[in-house]
Amino acid sequence: AVEPPKALNDNSDDTASVKPLTNDTTETSQTDQGKTNDDGKTPIPVNPIEPVDPDKPVNPITPVNPDNPDNPVNPVDPVNPVQPEQNTAPVLNVPEDQTVSLSHNGTFDVLNGVTASDKEDGDLTKAIKVTGNVDLSKEGTYTLTYSVTDSAGQTTSAKRVITVANDLPVISADDQTIEVGTSFDPVVNVTASDVQDGDLTKDIKVTGNVDTTKLGTSQLTYSVSDHDGGQTTKTINITVYAKDASFSGLDALTVQQGSTPDLRKGVSVSDPYSATPSDFTVTACDTKTPGQKSVTYSYIDKWGHVTTQDRVINVIAEK
Structure with a gap:
Protein backbone atom coordinates (compact mmCIF):
# COMPACT_ATOMS: atom_id res chain seq x y z
CA ALA A 1 0.00 0.00 0.00
CA VAL A 2 1.33 3.52 -0.80
CA GLU A 3 1.03 6.09 1.88
CA PRO A 4 -0.32 9.35 0.77
CA PRO A 5 2.24 12.20 0.81
CA LYS A 6 2.31 14.34 3.83
CA ALA A 7 1.09 17.82 3.68
CA LEU A 8 3.76 20.42 3.00
CA ASN A 9 3.19 22.00 6.36
CA ASP A 10 2.82 18.81 8.26
CA ASN A 11 5.84 18.60 10.49
CA SER A 12 4.46 16.45 13.15
CA ASP A 13 7.03 13.78 12.50
CA ASP A 14 9.93 16.11 11.65
CA THR A 15 12.44 17.28 14.14
CA ALA A 16 12.76 20.73 12.57
CA SER A 17 10.19 22.96 11.04
CA VAL A 18 10.56 24.27 7.53
CA LYS A 19 9.77 27.92 6.95
CA PRO A 20 8.21 28.58 3.66
CA LEU A 21 10.08 30.87 1.25
CA THR A 22 8.65 34.34 1.00
CA ASN A 23 9.63 37.66 -0.60
CA ASP A 24 9.21 39.44 2.69
CA THR A 25 12.52 41.16 3.51
CA THR A 26 11.34 42.96 6.58
CA GLU A 27 12.99 42.44 9.91
CA THR A 28 11.67 39.77 12.31
CA SER A 29 8.95 41.23 14.47
CA GLN A 30 9.47 41.65 18.14
CA THR A 31 7.01 38.85 18.77
CA ASP A 32 9.11 36.48 16.75
CA GLN A 33 12.32 37.56 18.39
CA GLY A 34 13.32 35.19 21.17
CA LYS A 35 11.57 32.20 19.65
CA THR A 36 13.68 29.13 19.16
CA ASN A 37 13.78 26.43 16.60
CA ASP A 38 12.74 22.94 17.60
CA ASP A 39 16.40 22.29 18.36
CA GLY A 40 16.36 25.12 20.97
CA LYS A 41 18.67 27.46 19.08
CA THR A 42 17.91 31.18 18.75
CA PRO A 43 17.24 32.10 15.14
CA ILE A 44 19.48 34.68 13.41
CA PRO A 45 17.48 37.48 11.83
CA VAL A 46 18.11 38.14 8.15
CA ASN A 47 19.37 41.69 7.28
CA PRO A 48 17.16 43.28 4.73
CA ILE A 49 18.65 44.36 1.34
CA GLU A 50 18.98 48.13 1.14
CA PRO A 51 17.29 49.61 -1.90
CA VAL A 52 19.53 51.32 -4.49
CA ASP A 53 19.42 55.17 -4.46
CA PRO A 54 19.43 56.32 -8.09
CA ASP A 55 20.74 59.78 -7.09
CA LYS A 56 23.69 58.45 -5.11
CA PRO A 57 26.82 57.84 -7.28
CA VAL A 58 28.35 54.43 -7.21
CA ASN A 59 31.93 54.35 -5.90
CA PRO A 60 34.26 53.40 -8.73
CA ILE A 61 36.14 50.17 -8.40
CA THR A 62 39.85 50.73 -7.97
CA PRO A 63 41.72 48.57 -10.48
CA VAL A 64 44.17 46.05 -9.13
CA ASN A 65 47.83 46.23 -9.98
CA PRO A 66 48.59 42.69 -11.25
CA ASP A 67 52.29 43.11 -10.38
CA ASN A 68 51.56 44.26 -6.86
CA PRO A 69 48.07 43.34 -5.59
CA ASP A 70 48.58 45.37 -2.40
CA ASN A 71 48.95 48.64 -4.38
CA PRO A 72 46.01 49.53 -6.58
CA VAL A 73 46.64 51.04 -9.97
CA ASN A 74 46.07 54.82 -10.12
CA PRO A 75 43.59 55.77 -12.79
CA VAL A 76 45.08 57.35 -15.90
CA ASP A 77 44.64 61.16 -16.06
CA PRO A 78 42.58 62.22 -19.01
CA VAL A 79 44.51 63.94 -21.85
CA ASN A 80 44.03 67.74 -21.91
CA PRO A 81 42.21 68.77 -25.03
CA VAL A 82 44.18 70.89 -27.57
CA GLN A 83 43.51 74.56 -26.92
CA PRO A 84 42.80 76.73 -29.95
CA GLU A 85 45.67 79.12 -30.89
CA GLN A 86 45.28 82.57 -29.34
CA ASN A 87 44.98 85.59 -31.63
CA THR A 88 47.93 87.99 -31.41
CA ALA A 89 47.52 91.74 -31.23
CA PRO A 90 48.74 93.92 -34.13
CA VAL A 91 52.23 95.45 -34.01
CA LEU A 92 52.34 99.24 -34.47
CA ASN A 93 55.62 100.92 -35.46
CA VAL A 94 55.62 104.65 -34.72
CA PRO A 95 58.71 106.93 -35.07
CA GLU A 96 60.08 108.66 -31.99
CA ASP A 97 59.05 112.11 -30.82
CA GLN A 98 60.17 114.78 -33.27
CA THR A 99 60.90 118.51 -33.37
CA VAL A 100 60.09 120.26 -36.63
CA SER A 101 60.59 123.83 -37.83
CA LEU A 102 57.72 126.24 -37.88
CA SER A 103 56.48 126.79 -41.42
CA HIS A 104 53.71 129.07 -42.65
CA ASN A 105 53.25 127.18 -45.92
CA GLY A 106 54.38 123.66 -45.09
CA THR A 107 52.40 120.58 -44.04
CA PHE A 108 53.22 117.65 -41.77
CA ASP A 109 52.45 114.05 -42.80
CA VAL A 110 51.35 112.32 -39.60
CA LEU A 111 51.63 108.85 -41.23
CA ASN A 112 55.13 109.26 -42.61
CA GLY A 113 57.20 106.31 -41.32
CA VAL A 114 54.26 104.72 -39.44
CA THR A 115 53.49 101.03 -40.19
CA ALA A 116 51.35 98.26 -38.73
CA SER A 117 51.35 94.48 -39.17
CA ASP A 118 49.49 91.50 -37.72
CA LYS A 119 50.41 87.80 -37.48
CA GLU A 120 47.03 86.71 -38.72
CA ASP A 121 46.05 89.61 -40.99
CA GLY A 122 49.40 90.69 -42.42
CA ASP A 123 49.98 94.34 -43.36
CA LEU A 124 47.55 96.68 -41.60
CA THR A 125 49.25 99.99 -42.40
CA LYS A 126 46.24 101.21 -44.37
CA ALA A 127 43.99 100.50 -41.37
CA ILE A 128 45.87 102.85 -39.04
CA LYS A 129 43.76 105.61 -37.51
CA VAL A 130 45.25 108.86 -36.19
CA THR A 131 43.79 111.17 -33.57
CA GLY A 132 45.20 114.71 -33.37
CA ASN A 133 46.91 117.04 -35.84
CA VAL A 134 50.04 119.19 -36.23
CA ASP A 135 49.84 122.89 -37.13
CA LEU A 136 53.20 123.87 -38.58
CA SER A 137 52.21 127.54 -38.65
CA LYS A 138 51.97 127.74 -34.87
CA GLU A 139 54.57 126.97 -32.24
CA GLY A 140 53.60 124.36 -29.69
CA THR A 141 53.54 120.70 -28.71
CA TYR A 142 51.12 118.35 -30.46
CA THR A 143 50.22 114.79 -29.37
CA LEU A 144 49.26 112.22 -32.00
CA THR A 145 47.55 108.95 -31.06
CA TYR A 146 47.83 106.03 -33.48
CA SER A 147 45.61 102.91 -33.31
CA VAL A 148 44.99 99.81 -35.43
CA THR A 149 42.51 96.92 -34.98
CA ASP A 150 42.82 93.42 -36.45
CA SER A 151 40.02 91.18 -37.73
CA ALA A 152 39.64 89.55 -34.30
CA GLY A 153 38.95 92.90 -32.66
CA GLN A 154 42.30 93.34 -30.87
CA THR A 155 43.53 96.93 -30.90
CA THR A 156 47.04 98.33 -30.47
CA SER A 157 47.68 102.03 -29.87
CA ALA A 158 50.70 104.33 -29.45
CA LYS A 159 51.34 108.02 -28.85
CA ARG A 160 53.86 110.41 -30.38
CA VAL A 161 54.73 114.04 -29.54
CA ILE A 162 55.54 116.54 -32.29
CA THR A 163 57.07 119.86 -31.23
CA VAL A 164 56.80 122.78 -33.65
CA ALA A 165 59.62 125.24 -32.91
CA ASN A 166 60.43 128.61 -34.41
CA ASP A 167 64.02 128.69 -35.66
CA LEU A 168 65.78 131.79 -34.38
CA PRO A 169 67.45 134.13 -36.89
CA VAL A 170 71.19 133.76 -37.46
CA ILE A 171 73.44 136.84 -37.43
CA SER A 172 76.73 136.69 -39.26
CA ALA A 173 79.16 139.24 -37.76
CA ASP A 174 82.82 138.94 -36.73
CA ASP A 175 85.25 141.01 -34.69
CA GLN A 176 86.93 143.71 -36.77
CA THR A 177 90.12 145.78 -36.67
CA ILE A 178 90.06 149.14 -38.44
CA GLU A 179 92.67 151.81 -38.92
CA VAL A 180 92.37 155.05 -37.04
CA GLY A 181 90.89 157.92 -38.96
CA THR A 182 89.10 155.74 -41.51
CA SER A 183 85.36 155.62 -42.08
CA PHE A 184 83.43 152.71 -40.60
CA ASP A 185 79.98 151.33 -41.42
CA PRO A 186 78.80 148.98 -38.62
CA VAL A 187 76.50 146.93 -40.90
CA VAL A 188 79.00 146.32 -43.70
CA ASN A 189 79.67 142.57 -44.03
CA VAL A 190 77.00 141.87 -41.39
CA THR A 191 74.05 139.69 -42.45
CA ALA A 192 71.04 138.00 -40.87
CA SER A 193 68.87 135.15 -42.11
CA ASP A 194 65.97 133.08 -40.86
CA VAL A 195 64.64 129.64 -41.85
CA GLN A 196 61.06 130.87 -42.03
CA ASP A 197 61.58 134.47 -43.18
CA GLY A 198 64.70 134.29 -45.30
CA ASP A 199 67.02 137.31 -45.49
CA LEU A 200 66.61 139.69 -42.53
CA THR A 201 69.73 141.82 -43.03
CA LYS A 202 67.70 144.98 -43.58
CA ASP A 203 66.00 144.44 -40.20
CA ILE A 204 69.24 144.37 -38.18
CA LYS A 205 69.49 146.89 -35.36
CA VAL A 206 72.83 148.08 -33.93
CA THR A 207 73.58 149.42 -30.46
CA GLY A 208 76.94 150.89 -29.48
CA ASN A 209 79.35 153.33 -31.13
CA VAL A 210 82.83 153.23 -32.62
CA ASP A 211 84.97 156.42 -32.60
CA THR A 212 87.52 155.94 -35.34
CA THR A 213 89.50 158.97 -34.16
CA LYS A 214 90.51 157.20 -30.97
CA LEU A 215 92.58 154.12 -30.56
CA GLY A 216 91.11 151.26 -28.58
CA THR A 217 88.39 148.61 -28.62
CA SER A 218 84.65 149.21 -28.70
CA GLN A 219 81.70 146.82 -28.69
CA LEU A 220 78.73 146.71 -31.02
CA THR A 221 75.60 144.62 -30.39
CA TYR A 222 73.46 143.47 -33.29
CA SER A 223 69.88 142.24 -32.88
CA VAL A 224 67.18 141.05 -35.27
CA SER A 225 63.68 139.59 -34.86
CA ASP A 226 61.76 137.33 -37.21
CA HIS A 227 58.07 137.63 -38.04
CA ASP A 228 57.14 135.08 -35.38
CA GLY A 229 58.81 136.95 -32.52
CA GLY A 230 62.06 135.01 -32.38
CA GLN A 231 64.98 137.32 -31.57
CA THR A 232 68.75 136.88 -31.83
CA THR A 233 71.53 139.15 -30.55
CA LYS A 234 75.27 139.08 -31.11
CA THR A 235 78.07 141.29 -29.74
CA ILE A 236 81.40 141.87 -31.53
CA ASN A 237 84.57 143.88 -30.81
CA ILE A 238 85.78 146.70 -33.06
CA THR A 239 89.44 147.61 -32.54
CA VAL A 240 90.82 150.92 -33.85
CA TYR A 241 94.57 150.90 -34.46
CA ALA A 242 97.27 153.20 -35.88
CA LYS A 243 100.18 152.33 -38.11
CA ASP A 244 103.66 152.55 -36.64
CA ALA A 245 106.00 155.38 -37.51
Whole structure:
Protein backbone atom coordinates (compact mmCIF):
# COMPACT_ATOMS: atom_id res chain seq x y z
CA ALA A 1 0.00 0.00 0.00
CA VAL A 2 1.33 3.52 -0.80
CA GLU A 3 1.03 6.09 1.88
CA PRO A 4 -0.32 9.35 0.77
CA PRO A 5 2.24 12.20 0.81
CA LYS A 6 2.31 14.34 3.83
CA ALA A 7 1.09 17.82 3.68
CA LEU A 8 3.76 20.42 3.00
CA ASN A 9 3.19 22.00 6.36
CA ASP A 10 2.82 18.81 8.26
CA ASN A 11 5.84 18.60 10.49
CA SER A 12 4.46 16.45 13.15
CA ASP A 13 7.03 13.78 12.50
CA ASP A 14 9.93 16.11 11.65
CA THR A 15 12.44 17.28 14.14
CA ALA A 16 12.76 20.73 12.57
CA SER A 17 10.19 22.96 11.04
CA VAL A 18 10.56 24.27 7.53
CA LYS A 19 9.77 27.92 6.95
CA PRO A 20 8.21 28.58 3.66
CA LEU A 21 10.08 30.87 1.25
CA THR A 22 8.65 34.34 1.00
CA ASN A 23 9.63 37.66 -0.60
CA ASP A 24 9.21 39.44 2.69
CA THR A 25 12.52 41.16 3.51
CA THR A 26 11.34 42.96 6.58
CA GLU A 27 12.99 42.44 9.91
CA THR A 28 11.67 39.77 12.31
CA SER A 29 8.95 41.23 14.47
CA GLN A 30 9.47 41.65 18.14
CA THR A 31 7.01 38.85 18.77
CA ASP A 32 9.11 36.48 16.75
CA GLN A 33 12.32 37.56 18.39
CA GLY A 34 13.32 35.19 21.17
CA LYS A 35 11.57 32.20 19.65
CA THR A 36 13.68 29.13 19.16
CA ASN A 37 13.78 26.43 16.60
CA ASP A 38 12.74 22.94 17.60
CA ASP A 39 16.40 22.29 18.36
CA GLY A 40 16.36 25.12 20.97
CA LYS A 41 18.67 27.46 19.08
CA THR A 42 17.91 31.18 18.75
CA PRO A 43 17.24 32.10 15.14
CA ILE A 44 19.48 34.68 13.41
CA PRO A 45 17.48 37.48 11.83
CA VAL A 46 18.11 38.14 8.15
CA ASN A 47 19.37 41.69 7.28
CA PRO A 48 17.16 43.28 4.73
CA ILE A 49 18.65 44.36 1.34
CA GLU A 50 18.98 48.13 1.14
CA PRO A 51 17.29 49.61 -1.90
CA VAL A 52 19.53 51.32 -4.49
CA ASP A 53 19.42 55.17 -4.46
CA PRO A 54 19.43 56.32 -8.09
CA ASP A 55 20.74 59.78 -7.09
CA LYS A 56 23.69 58.45 -5.11
CA PRO A 57 26.82 57.84 -7.28
CA VAL A 58 28.35 54.43 -7.21
CA ASN A 59 31.93 54.35 -5.90
CA PRO A 60 34.26 53.40 -8.73
CA ILE A 61 36.14 50.17 -8.40
CA THR A 62 39.85 50.73 -7.97
CA PRO A 63 41.72 48.57 -10.48
CA VAL A 64 44.17 46.05 -9.13
CA ASN A 65 47.83 46.23 -9.98
CA PRO A 66 48.59 42.69 -11.25
CA ASP A 67 52.29 43.11 -10.38
CA ASN A 68 51.56 44.26 -6.86
CA PRO A 69 48.07 43.34 -5.59
CA ASP A 70 48.58 45.37 -2.40
CA ASN A 71 48.95 48.64 -4.38
CA PRO A 72 46.01 49.53 -6.58
CA VAL A 73 46.64 51.04 -9.97
CA ASN A 74 46.07 54.82 -10.12
CA PRO A 75 43.59 55.77 -12.79
CA VAL A 76 45.08 57.35 -15.90
CA ASP A 77 44.64 61.16 -16.06
CA PRO A 78 42.58 62.22 -19.01
CA VAL A 79 44.51 63.94 -21.85
CA ASN A 80 44.03 67.74 -21.91
CA PRO A 81 42.21 68.77 -25.03
CA VAL A 82 44.18 70.89 -27.57
CA GLN A 83 43.51 74.56 -26.92
CA PRO A 84 42.80 76.73 -29.95
CA GLU A 85 45.67 79.12 -30.89
CA GLN A 86 45.28 82.57 -29.34
CA ASN A 87 44.98 85.59 -31.63
CA THR A 88 47.93 87.99 -31.41
CA ALA A 89 47.52 91.74 -31.23
CA PRO A 90 48.74 93.92 -34.13
CA VAL A 91 52.23 95.45 -34.01
CA LEU A 92 52.34 99.24 -34.47
CA ASN A 93 55.62 100.92 -35.46
CA VAL A 94 55.62 104.65 -34.72
CA PRO A 95 58.71 106.93 -35.07
CA GLU A 96 60.08 108.66 -31.99
CA ASP A 97 59.05 112.11 -30.82
CA GLN A 98 60.17 114.78 -33.27
CA THR A 99 60.90 118.51 -33.37
CA VAL A 100 60.09 120.26 -36.63
CA SER A 101 60.59 123.83 -37.83
CA LEU A 102 57.72 126.24 -37.88
CA SER A 103 56.48 126.79 -41.42
CA HIS A 104 53.71 129.07 -42.65
CA ASN A 105 53.25 127.18 -45.92
CA GLY A 106 54.38 123.66 -45.09
CA THR A 107 52.40 120.58 -44.04
CA PHE A 108 53.22 117.65 -41.77
CA ASP A 109 52.45 114.05 -42.80
CA VAL A 110 51.35 112.32 -39.60
CA LEU A 111 51.63 108.85 -41.23
CA ASN A 112 55.13 109.26 -42.61
CA GLY A 113 57.20 106.31 -41.32
CA VAL A 114 54.26 104.72 -39.44
CA THR A 115 53.49 101.03 -40.19
CA ALA A 116 51.35 98.26 -38.73
CA SER A 117 51.35 94.48 -39.17
CA ASP A 118 49.49 91.50 -37.72
CA LYS A 119 50.41 87.80 -37.48
CA GLU A 120 47.03 86.71 -38.72
CA ASP A 121 46.05 89.61 -40.99
CA GLY A 122 49.40 90.69 -42.42
CA ASP A 123 49.98 94.34 -43.36
CA LEU A 124 47.55 96.68 -41.60
CA THR A 125 49.25 99.99 -42.40
CA LYS A 126 46.24 101.21 -44.37
CA ALA A 127 43.99 100.50 -41.37
CA ILE A 128 45.87 102.85 -39.04
CA LYS A 129 43.76 105.61 -37.51
CA VAL A 130 45.25 108.86 -36.19
CA THR A 131 43.79 111.17 -33.57
CA GLY A 132 45.20 114.71 -33.37
CA ASN A 133 46.91 117.04 -35.84
CA VAL A 134 50.04 119.19 -36.23
CA ASP A 135 49.84 122.89 -37.13
CA LEU A 136 53.20 123.87 -38.58
CA SER A 137 52.21 127.54 -38.65
CA LYS A 138 51.97 127.74 -34.87
CA GLU A 139 54.57 126.97 -32.24
CA GLY A 140 53.60 124.36 -29.69
CA THR A 141 53.54 120.70 -28.71
CA TYR A 142 51.12 118.35 -30.46
CA THR A 143 50.22 114.79 -29.37
CA LEU A 144 49.26 112.22 -32.00
CA THR A 145 47.55 108.95 -31.06
CA TYR A 146 47.83 106.03 -33.48
CA SER A 147 45.61 102.91 -33.31
CA VAL A 148 44.99 99.81 -35.43
CA THR A 149 42.51 96.92 -34.98
CA ASP A 150 42.82 93.42 -36.45
CA SER A 151 40.02 91.18 -37.73
CA ALA A 152 39.64 89.55 -34.30
CA GLY A 153 38.95 92.90 -32.66
CA GLN A 154 42.30 93.34 -30.87
CA THR A 155 43.53 96.93 -30.90
CA THR A 156 47.04 98.33 -30.47
CA SER A 157 47.68 102.03 -29.87
CA ALA A 158 50.70 104.33 -29.45
CA LYS A 159 51.34 108.02 -28.85
CA ARG A 160 53.86 110.41 -30.38
CA VAL A 161 54.73 114.04 -29.54
CA ILE A 162 55.54 116.54 -32.29
CA THR A 163 57.07 119.86 -31.23
CA VAL A 164 56.80 122.78 -33.65
CA ALA A 165 59.62 125.24 -32.91
CA ASN A 166 60.43 128.61 -34.41
CA ASP A 167 64.02 128.69 -35.66
CA LEU A 168 65.78 131.79 -34.38
CA PRO A 169 67.45 134.13 -36.89
CA VAL A 170 71.19 133.76 -37.46
CA ILE A 171 73.44 136.84 -37.43
CA SER A 172 76.73 136.69 -39.26
CA ALA A 173 79.16 139.24 -37.76
CA ASP A 174 82.82 138.94 -36.73
CA ASP A 175 85.25 141.01 -34.69
CA GLN A 176 86.93 143.71 -36.77
CA THR A 177 90.12 145.78 -36.67
CA ILE A 178 90.06 149.14 -38.44
CA GLU A 179 92.67 151.81 -38.92
CA VAL A 180 92.37 155.05 -37.04
CA GLY A 181 90.89 157.92 -38.96
CA THR A 182 89.10 155.74 -41.51
CA SER A 183 85.36 155.62 -42.08
CA PHE A 184 83.43 152.71 -40.60
CA ASP A 185 79.98 151.33 -41.42
CA PRO A 186 78.80 148.98 -38.62
CA VAL A 187 76.50 146.93 -40.90
CA VAL A 188 79.00 146.32 -43.70
CA ASN A 189 79.67 142.57 -44.03
CA VAL A 190 77.00 141.87 -41.39
CA THR A 191 74.05 139.69 -42.45
CA ALA A 192 71.04 138.00 -40.87
CA SER A 193 68.87 135.15 -42.11
CA ASP A 194 65.97 133.08 -40.86
CA VAL A 195 64.64 129.64 -41.85
CA GLN A 196 61.06 130.87 -42.03
CA ASP A 197 61.58 134.47 -43.18
CA GLY A 198 64.70 134.29 -45.30
CA ASP A 199 67.02 137.31 -45.49
CA LEU A 200 66.61 139.69 -42.53
CA THR A 201 69.73 141.82 -43.03
CA LYS A 202 67.70 144.98 -43.58
CA ASP A 203 66.00 144.44 -40.20
CA ILE A 204 69.24 144.37 -38.18
CA LYS A 205 69.49 146.89 -35.36
CA VAL A 206 72.83 148.08 -33.93
CA THR A 207 73.58 149.42 -30.46
CA GLY A 208 76.94 150.89 -29.48
CA ASN A 209 79.35 153.33 -31.13
CA VAL A 210 82.83 153.23 -32.62
CA ASP A 211 84.97 156.42 -32.60
CA THR A 212 87.52 155.94 -35.34
CA THR A 213 89.50 158.97 -34.16
CA LYS A 214 90.51 157.20 -30.97
CA LEU A 215 92.58 154.12 -30.56
CA GLY A 216 91.11 151.26 -28.58
CA THR A 217 88.39 148.61 -28.62
CA SER A 218 84.65 149.21 -28.70
CA GLN A 219 81.70 146.82 -28.69
CA LEU A 220 78.73 146.71 -31.02
CA THR A 221 75.60 144.62 -30.39
CA TYR A 222 73.46 143.47 -33.29
CA SER A 223 69.88 142.24 -32.88
CA VAL A 224 67.18 141.05 -35.27
CA SER A 225 63.68 139.59 -34.86
CA ASP A 226 61.76 137.33 -37.21
CA HIS A 227 58.07 137.63 -38.04
CA ASP A 228 57.14 135.08 -35.38
CA GLY A 229 58.81 136.95 -32.52
CA GLY A 230 62.06 135.01 -32.38
CA GLN A 231 64.98 137.32 -31.57
CA THR A 232 68.75 136.88 -31.83
CA THR A 233 71.53 139.15 -30.55
CA LYS A 234 75.27 139.08 -31.11
CA THR A 235 78.07 141.29 -29.74
CA ILE A 236 81.40 141.87 -31.53
CA ASN A 237 84.57 143.88 -30.81
CA ILE A 238 85.78 146.70 -33.06
CA THR A 239 89.44 147.61 -32.54
CA VAL A 240 90.82 150.92 -33.85
CA TYR A 241 94.57 150.90 -34.46
CA ALA A 242 97.27 153.20 -35.88
CA LYS A 243 100.18 152.33 -38.11
CA ASP A 244 103.66 152.55 -36.64
CA ALA A 245 106.00 155.38 -37.51
CA SER A 246 109.35 154.38 -38.99
CA PHE A 247 112.90 155.42 -38.05
CA SER A 248 115.90 155.76 -40.34
CA GLY A 249 119.62 156.07 -39.45
CA LEU A 250 119.53 153.59 -36.60
CA ASP A 251 122.43 151.47 -37.73
CA ALA A 252 124.85 150.21 -35.09
CA LEU A 253 127.14 152.96 -33.75
CA THR A 254 130.70 152.62 -32.36
CA VAL A 255 131.89 155.19 -29.80
CA GLN A 256 134.92 155.68 -27.54
CA GLN A 257 134.78 154.79 -23.88
CA GLY A 258 133.88 157.84 -21.78
CA SER A 259 132.69 159.84 -24.81
CA THR A 260 129.34 161.62 -25.22
CA PRO A 261 128.09 160.71 -28.68
CA ASP A 262 125.25 162.56 -30.47
CA LEU A 263 122.69 159.77 -30.76
CA ARG A 264 120.25 161.96 -32.69
CA LYS A 265 122.67 162.75 -35.48
CA GLY A 266 121.60 161.19 -38.77
CA VAL A 267 118.35 159.82 -37.34
CA SER A 268 114.94 160.75 -38.72
CA VAL A 269 111.32 159.57 -38.28
CA SER A 270 108.49 159.13 -40.78
CA ASP A 271 104.87 159.46 -39.63
CA PRO A 272 102.14 157.94 -41.86
CA TYR A 273 99.63 160.45 -40.49
CA SER A 274 101.77 163.60 -40.58
CA ALA A 275 104.02 165.21 -43.18
CA THR A 276 105.84 167.04 -40.42
CA PRO A 277 106.38 164.54 -37.67
CA SER A 278 107.03 165.73 -34.18
CA ASP A 279 110.33 165.18 -32.42
CA PHE A 280 111.40 161.82 -31.11
CA THR A 281 113.20 160.85 -27.91
CA VAL A 282 116.17 158.57 -27.23
CA THR A 283 117.43 157.05 -24.02
CA ALA A 284 120.94 157.78 -22.71
CA CYS A 285 123.93 155.55 -23.32
CA ASP A 286 126.45 154.64 -20.62
CA THR A 287 129.91 154.89 -22.15
CA LYS A 288 131.89 154.65 -18.91
CA THR A 289 132.58 150.99 -19.47
CA PRO A 290 133.37 149.26 -22.75
CA GLY A 291 130.91 146.79 -24.26
CA GLN A 292 127.77 146.57 -26.35
CA LYS A 293 125.05 148.90 -25.23
CA SER A 294 121.47 149.54 -26.41
CA VAL A 295 119.40 152.69 -26.64
CA THR A 296 115.68 153.09 -27.48
CA TYR A 297 114.12 155.65 -29.82
CA SER A 298 110.45 156.59 -29.29
CA TYR A 299 107.94 158.55 -31.31
CA ILE A 300 104.32 159.52 -30.46
CA ASP A 301 101.94 160.40 -33.31
CA LYS A 302 98.89 162.64 -33.13
CA TRP A 303 96.65 159.70 -32.23
CA GLY A 304 98.78 158.98 -29.20
CA HIS A 305 100.23 155.86 -30.74
CA VAL A 306 103.84 155.20 -29.64
CA THR A 307 106.44 153.73 -31.97
CA THR A 308 109.70 152.45 -30.46
CA GLN A 309 112.87 151.02 -31.96
CA ASP A 310 116.20 149.94 -30.40
CA ARG A 311 119.74 150.80 -31.63
CA VAL A 312 123.04 149.03 -30.84
CA ILE A 313 125.90 151.15 -29.44
CA ASN A 314 129.34 149.58 -29.24
CA VAL A 315 131.55 151.23 -26.59
CA ILE A 316 135.28 150.56 -27.09
CA ALA A 317 138.13 151.19 -24.67
CA GLU A 318 140.63 153.99 -25.15
CA LYS A 319 143.89 153.17 -27.01
